[in-house]
Amino acid sequence: MLPAACRAALFLSLCLAGPTAMAQDCTGKLGTSRVMQVDPSGLQVGTKHFPQTLDLADREVVLTFDDGPLPGTTPSVLKALARECVRATFFVIGRNAAGHPDLLRREIAEGHTVGHHSMTHPMTLADIAYDKAVADIEKGIAADDKAAYGASGTRPRVPFFRFPGFGASSELLDYLKGRGIGVFGADLWASDWNPMTPEEQLTLVMARLDHAGRGIILLHDTRAQTAKMLPAFLTALKEKGYRVVHIVPVPPRTATAP
Numbered sequence: 001m002l003p004a005a006c007r008a009a010l011f012l013s014l015c016l017a018g019p020t021a022m023a024q025d026c027t028g029k030l031g032t033s034r035v036m037q038v039d040p041s042g043l044q045v046g047t048k049h050f051p052q053t054l055d056l057a058d059r060e061v062v063l064t065f066d067d068g069p070l071p072g073t074t075p076s077v078l079k080a081l082a083r084e085c086v087r088a089t090f091f092v093i094g095r096n097a098a099g100h101p102d103l104l105r106r107e108i109a110e111g112h113t114v115g116h117h118s119m120t121h122p123m124t125l126a127d128i129a130y131d132k133a134v135a136d137i138e139k140g141i142a143a144d145d146k147a148a149y150g151a152s153g154t155r156p157r158v159p160f161f162r163f164p165g166f167g168a169s170s171e172l173l174d175y176l177k178g179r180g181i182g183v184f185g186a187d188l189w190a191s192d193w194n195p196m197t198p199e200e201q202l203t204l205v206m207a208r209l210d211h212a213g214r215g216i217i218l219l220h221d222t223r224a225q226t227a228k229m230l231p232a233f234l235t236a237l238k239e240k241g242y243r244v245v246h247i248v249p250v251p252p253r254t255a256t257a258p
């Protein structure tokens with residue numbers, strides 16, 4: 001049940017800011033314009049690697065951060081997002097989630113979506129034996145859910161996955177499809193694995209975004225240059241009229257009582 005304030009559309013921006021930010025005034029901030037419920041069944045999105053992407057309107061973006069959580073940089077990323085009332089998706093590495101469960105829980109408490117990115121981040125899963133790759137995927141999901149929620153079940157709480165280095169094989173894509181786990185690629189990225197100044201990175205990613213006009217954007221919350229760039233990036237999105245869409249999985253179907 002949503003709090004009364006959340007049921008009133010007028011207060012939607014407050015509710016979208018997440019449970020710990022309920023009292024935050026998001027007036028004049030970039031904010032989160034809408035929540036998109038995504039059905040993970042057979043989902044493969046991101047035009048860098050797949051023919052289709054999410055159903056985004058012109059100037060709508062989905063912000064995604066890979067490889068965390070890490071104490072040196074993830075808190076700065078969370079702070080910048082909170083300051084602008086923006087909700088994002090983190091594709092986390094299992095061993096980092098297990099090592100920093102406090103940060104993982106903070107991501108969730110602040111309203112972000114936490115998806116999965118394998119246990120050890122092999123480069124790539126497609127280049128190792130199928131059984132090892134599946135084990136690394138499953139260990140990662142189990143480690144993430146245990147760190148986030150205290151336990152892992154047969155179905156991940158958030159059935160969203162991104163392949164490290166986008167190294168997917170048709171066999172692994174079929175495996176995830178069979179597990180009901182959606183696969184996220186990206187539509188554009190900041191190339192933040194390449195060393196550059198935050199200013200150079202901002203110029204690069206905004207040029208790519210202005211060219212694409214919309215899309216799933218890949219960043220890394222483990223990169224200091226990205227953490228430093230983020231406040232200016234969010235300001236640039238606001239000034240140019242971009243709107244942030246927050247993705248969440250559709251609620252799992254519950255069995256009908258006999």
Ligand SMILES: [Zn+2]
Binds near residue numbers: 067121164165
């Ligand atoms: Zn990665």
